[in-house]
Amino acid sequence: MLKDLLTDEFQYTVSEQLICSRSILDILSKHQECGARINRSIVKTVTTCGCMKIETKKNTIPKDASLADLKNIMDSHLYGKLCPQCRETIEIEIGRAMVYLAALCNLLDVNLFDIIIKEHNKMKLLGHYNLT
Numbered sequence: 001m002l003k004d005l006l007t008d009e010f011q012y013t014v015s016e017q018l019i020c021s022r023s024i025l026d027i028l029s030k031h032q033e034c035g036a037r038i039n040r041s042i043v044k045t046v047t048t049c050g051c052m053k054i055e056t057k058k059n060t061i062p063k064d065a066s067l068a069d070l071k072n073i074m075d076s077h078l079y080g081k082l083c084p085q086c087r088e089t090i091e092i093e094i095g096r097a098m099v100y101l102a103a104l105c106n107l108l109d110v111n112l113f114d115i116i117i118k119e120h121n122k123m124k125l126l127g128h129y130n131l132t
């Protein structure tokens, strides 16, 4: 497979641009903070903006349902459509998380694209059984 230059270039740019956060402790805590900020931006689509709505109830799974059927049975509990402002906020937060994920890869000397390929191949090989 052709090496993905965009992902490699992104990882390289992060290594060149991220000057202040070089410590593994900084990167681990920033990456964790990004996860929380993503979650908060999603919550705010419901509680502040209102473009999204969360409605929950117990998923009822028929006894004869196959693992493949679950994709259509399991509910996301999320309704609505992101407004442009919420979409932009969430994209910024996910982008920031990707920077610190790339920084983590750099410190550990692992290639982000190689990880994506391995995970993609695992998902294709194991199908529905991969992430249950």
Ligand SMILES: [Zn+2]
Residues within 6 Å of the ligand: 045, 049, 050, 051, 052, 082, 083, 084, 085, 086, 087
């Ligand atoms: Zn919104």
